[in-house]
Structures are given as C-alpha cells and as structure tokens.
Amino acid sequence: MRDSIWCFENVNLFHILCPHKIRDFEKDHFEGFKKGDFIYFPEDSSKSIFMVSKGKVKIVSYNSDGEEVVKAILGKGEIFGEKALLGEDKRGDYALACSEPTELCPMRLPDMHQLMRDNEKFGLSIYKLIGFRIKKMERRLESLLFKDVKTRLCDFLKEMAEENGVSVGSEIVIPYFFTQKDFADLIGTKRETVTRLFNELKQEELIDYSRKEIRIKSLENL
Amino acid sequence: MRDSIWCFENVNLFHILCPHKIRDFEKDHFEGFKKGDFIYFPEDSSKSIFMVSKGKVKIVSYNSDGEEVVKAILGKGEIFGEKALLGEDKRGDYALACSEPTELCPMRLPDMHQLMRDNEKFGLSIYKLIGFRIKKMERRLESLLFKDVKTRLCDFLKEMAEENGVSVGSEIVIPYFFTQKDFADLIGTKRETVTRLFNELKQEELIDYSRKEIRIKSLENL
DNA sequence: TGCTATATGTGATCTGGCTTACATTTATTG
DNA sequence: CAATAAATGTAAGCCAGATCACATATAGCA
Numbered sequence: 001m002r003d004s005i006w007c008f009e010n011v012n013l014f015h016i017l018c019p020h021k022i023r024d025f026e027k028d029h030f031e032g033f034k035k036g037d038f039i040y041f042p043e044d045s046s047k048s049i050f051m052v053s054k055g056k057v058k059i060v061s062y063n064s065d066g067e068e069v070v071k072a073i074l075g076k077g078e079i080f081g082e083k084a085l086l087g088e089d090k091r092g093d094y095a096l097a098c099s100e101p102t103e104l105c106p107m108r109l110p111d112m113h114q115l116m117r118d119n120e121k122f123g124l125s126i127y128k129l130i131g132f133r134i135k136k137m138e139r140r141l142e143s144l145l146f147k148d149v150k151t152r153l154c155d156f157l158k159e160m161a162e163e164n165g166v167s168v169g170s171e172i173v174i175p176y177f178f179t180q181k182d183f184a185d186l187i188g189t190k191r192e193t194v195t196r197l198f199n200e201l202k203q204e205e206l207i208d209y210s211r212k213e214i215r216i217k218s219l220e221n222l
Numbered sequence: 223m224r225d226s227i228w229c230f231e232n233v234n235l236f237h238i239l240c241p242h243k244i245r246d247f248e249k250d251h252f253e254g255f256k257k258g259d260f261i262y263f264p265e266d267s268s269k270s271i272f273m274v275s276k277g278k279v280k281i282v283s284y285n286s287d288g289e290e291v292v293k294a295i296l297g298k299g300e301i302f303g304e305k306a307l308l309g310e311d312k313r314g315d316y317a318l319a320c321s322e323p324t325e326l327c328p329m330r331l332p333d334m335h336q337l338m339r340d341n342e343k344f345g346l347s348i349y350k351l352i353g354f355r356i357k358k359m360e361r362r363l364e365s366l367l368f369k370d371v372k373t374r375l376c377d378f379l380k381e382m383a384e385e386n387g388v389s390v391g392s393e394i395v396i397p398y399f400f401t402q403k404d405f406a407d408l409i410g411t412k413r414e415t416v417t418r419l420f421n422e423l424k425q426e427e428l429i430d431y432s433r434k435e436i437r438i439k440s441l442e443n444l
Numbered sequence: 445t446g447c448t449a450t451a452t453g454t455g456a457t458c459t460g461g462c463t464t465a466c467a468t469t470t471a472t473t474g
Numbered sequence: 475c476a477a478t479a480a481a482t483g484t485a486a487g488c489c490a491g492a493t494c495a496c497a498t499a500t501a502g503c504a
Contacts, residue, residue: 370461411462414461414462415460433469433471
C-alpha cells in the first residue's frame with residue numbers, strides 16, 4: 001500500500017456479486033438511474049445494500065446550513081449502503097446517481113446475510129471492505145487535520161489516477177466526471193480555491209486539464 | 223438522538239462481556255496498565271479485541287511530521303481494536319493507557335468469533351457498535367469541514383457531558399482527564415486556541431474549570 | 445441557432461486561527 | 475522540599491484560504 005492518504009485498497013466485488021452468483025435474488029436487479037436521481041433518502045430504512053454495476057454514485061448528507069457533505073463517490077464494482085450490515089436502521093444519508101446511466105445490483109439484507117453465511121470467504125471480504133472504508137475515512141480525517149489544501153488536492157488526484165486513470169504515453173488520463181465544485185466538496189475547500197490550484201498545477205506542468213479530462217503529466221511530482 | 227456532532231450512542235458492553243460471561247477465556251484477563259503504557263503497536267497483528275474495564279485508553283497514530291492523530295479516547299465499557307473483526311491484519315495505530323490504573327478485558331479473535339456465533343444478539347450488538355463508530359467518525363469529519371473551532375469545542379464538551387458528566391445541582395461536572403493539548407488534538411486545533419476558548423467560555427459564564435474538572439453551567443447555551 | 449443555466453477564471457479584501465515567544469502556575473521526582 | 479517538568483495563560487503578527495464580486499466559457503435546451 002502506498003503512503004498516500006487517498007490511496008484505495010481495491011476490493012472489487014463485481015465478479016463475486018454480479019451478475020452470475022446471485023441469480024436467485026435477481027428479481028429487481030439492474031435498475032436504471034439518471035444523473036441526479038436519488039437512490040435512497042436519509043429516512044429510508046436500511047433494507048438492502050447496493051453494488052454499482054455501471055456509472056457513479058455519490059453518498060452525501062447536508063449540514064444545517066444546507067451545504068453538501070460528500071461522504072463518498074463510488075464507481076463500478078463498489079458497494080454502498082453497507083452500514084445496513086452493521087445494524088443501521090435508517091440510511092442517514094442520501095445516495096444519488098452522478099453519471100448517466102447508472103445501474104445497480106441491489107441486494108436485500110436477508111439475502112445478503114444468507115449469502116455471507118453460506119460463503120464464509122465472501123462474508124469475510126465484505127467485512128474487510130467495511131474495514132477499508134473505515135481506514136479510508138481515517139486517512140481523510142488525518143489529511144483534513146494536518147495537510148494544506150494543495151497537498152490534499154494532489155493526494156486526491158493521485159488517488160483518482162490509481163482508481164480511474166488510464167496510461168496514455170507518459171501521461172495518465174482521468175476521465176473528468178467531477179466538477180470543480182465536487183472536488184472542493186471532497187477535499188474540504190471552496191470551488192474558487194480549486195480553480196486557482198488547478199491552474200497553479202497547470203502552470204507547474206504537473207497536470208493539464210479540460211472539461212473532459214485531467215491529464216497527469218508527472219505523478220511523482222504531484 | 224440529538225443533533226450534536228459529538229453525541230454518543232452508548233453501546234455499553236461491559237455487563238455483556240465482562241467479567242461473568244466469559245470465564246472460559248479468562249486466562250490472561252485484566253491486565254494492569256500505567257499511564258502512558260502502550261497496549262499495542264501499529265505493527266502488531268490484530269489478534270484480539272479489548273474492552274476497557276477500568277481507566278482510559280487513547281487510540282492514536284502519528285503523521286509524517288510526528289504529530290499525534292487522536293482517533294479515539296475510550297472509557298470503561300468501551301471496546302477497541304474492533305477492526306480485527308473486519309479482517310484487519312495489523313493494528314495500524316497505537317493504543318495507550320492514558321489514566322492509571324487502566325485495566326482491560328482482552329478477547330482473542332477466535333473466541334470472539336465463537337461468542338458471536340453462539341450468541342447472535344451479542345454479535346449484532348458488536349456490529350452495531352462498529353456502525354456507531356463509523357457514524358461518529360462521519361460526524362467528526364463533518365464538523366471539521368464546516369464548523370469553526372469554538373463550535374467544535376462546544377459540541378465536544380456537550381458530548382463529554384453526556385458521556386462522563388455528573389449532575390451537581392444545576393451544573394454538570396466532568397472529571398477532567400484530558401489536558402488542553404488533548405482537547406486540541408481531538409477537535410483539530412492548537413493548545414493555545416483551546417486555552418483562549420476555555421477562558422472565553424468562562425467569561426461568558428457558560429463553563430467553569432480547574433485542572434480537576436470542568437463545570438458546565440449552561441448546557442443549552444454552549 | 446440563439447438563449448439560459450451552469451461551470452470556470454481571476455482579482456481584491458478580510459479574517460480565524462496558527463505561529464512565535466514568553467510568563468505563570470501546578471505536578472512530579474529525587 | 476527544592477528542583478525540574480508539565481500544563482496553562484497571554485499577546486502580537488502573520489498568512490492560507492475564505493469571501494465577495496464580477497468576467498468568461500461551455501453545455502443544454504427551446
């Protein structure tokens with residue numbers, strides 16, 4: 001594992017969960033969501049967990065000033081709503097699709113429990129995933145406590161490069177599904193600051209970007 | 223549940239875990255720790271979980287600048303090292319006693335698993351506790367993202383009042399086992415700022431404090 | 445294709461809380 | 475009980491990043 005605050009431990013459950021192994025529960029599989037569609041609301045009871053089979057999903061809540069708290073953004077193969085496995089009764093946050101089309105594998109909780117009982121290895125990897133989520137949150141906390149905005153942004157870009165980056169020549173291209181506002185929310189700063197930093201990094205020849213993609217020219221120096 | 227960022231959902235497992243129900247595993251029960259003693263190190267493998275039966279335990283890690291990242295401070299009846307249940311192999315942080323004497327109930331992982339298998343209700347409450355830990359961390363994150371230092375301190379004092387406070391007349395007395403440095407670490411600020419704020423709150427007649435205790439004079443207005 | 449909404453760019457100003465630098469008070473230890 | 479260490483108190487100066495106030499660019503839609 002790298003030193004980066006934002007680095008991911010990729011526990012990709014796509015091939016375990018979806019679509020083959022769970023034909024039995026396939027009833028309401030694969031729902032189609034459009035950008036901005038809500039998947040669940042805070043008051044919904046936590047009756048199922050989801051895996052993203054296509055698109056991106058954002059988990060958010062809103063603080064008392066109506067500002068968005070971005071808890072996570074998830075891509076293909078990642079699960080969310082997993083707190084249902086920890087005895088959560090209500091979701092407590094919003095899940096919404098943030099790319100189009102977004103498709104999910106929903107798993108009802110009892111089915112999930114059965115699956116985990118039947119397949120110990122699978123159960124373990126689910127719990128492991130929860131463990132990784134916790135560690136990730138701990139790193140985010142630490143970065144918020146001790147690192148300045150620029151460092152946080154660089155760490156975050158590195159994380160994205162690992163997760164979603166595609167090598168093209170010496171560069172790493174990240175398809176750009178976040179707005180600068182999203183970046184700001186994720187690293188805990190303001191949009192204007194992100195704009196400023198993006199241009200600063202461009203000046204320093206570390207990245208290049210358009211509204212379509214971000215090109216990381218020198219991952220090492222970020 | 224209250225609105226406070228810092229409010230606790232008290233899942234006290236003391237009477238479930240300790241000391242009666244687990245006589246079988248009692249071998250190395252109740253170890254005595256002095257203030258500052260390390261209970262585990264980051265490289266230790268996660269072979270057991272602990273419950274505090276007496277005293278206080280601090281979970282920390284250190285960032286690259288050697289600054290302490292305080293992840294949690296736990297009192298009687300609270301468990302720690304629970305990430306072992308989530309497939310963690312190494313602890314990844316330090317646990318150290320921060321009051322004297324501190325005593326623990328250590329539970330080896332296999333025993334724990336057996337206990338959880340045998341007693342479904344118990345297993346559920348353990349997982350629930352992990353869920354609460356996650357929510358608490360989410361609140362801490364949110365507070366760090368959006369609230370200023372004074373608000374964070376007030377929220378934290380409210381949390382402590384709930385957890386450890388004793389009503390004395392119209393006041394709530396909190397025994398004072400944290401130094402101002404500890405407060406600073408926990409809410410993400412510097413010691414000098416905590417001192418200033420403590421005095422500010424004293425001026426405003428909201429609290430009173432000595433090195434022995436903090437008296438909350440007006441919880442509502444904090 | 446033009447109109448409108450949303451995303452991005454960029455300066456000027458302001459400020460919470462960090463930094464630095466000590467002083468004072470309370471614990472701890474030989 | 476003195477000596478030393480640790481915790482607390484206070485104040486001046488500074489700066490990263492927020493805030494405010496626009497300008498421009500791009501996308502989506504009638």
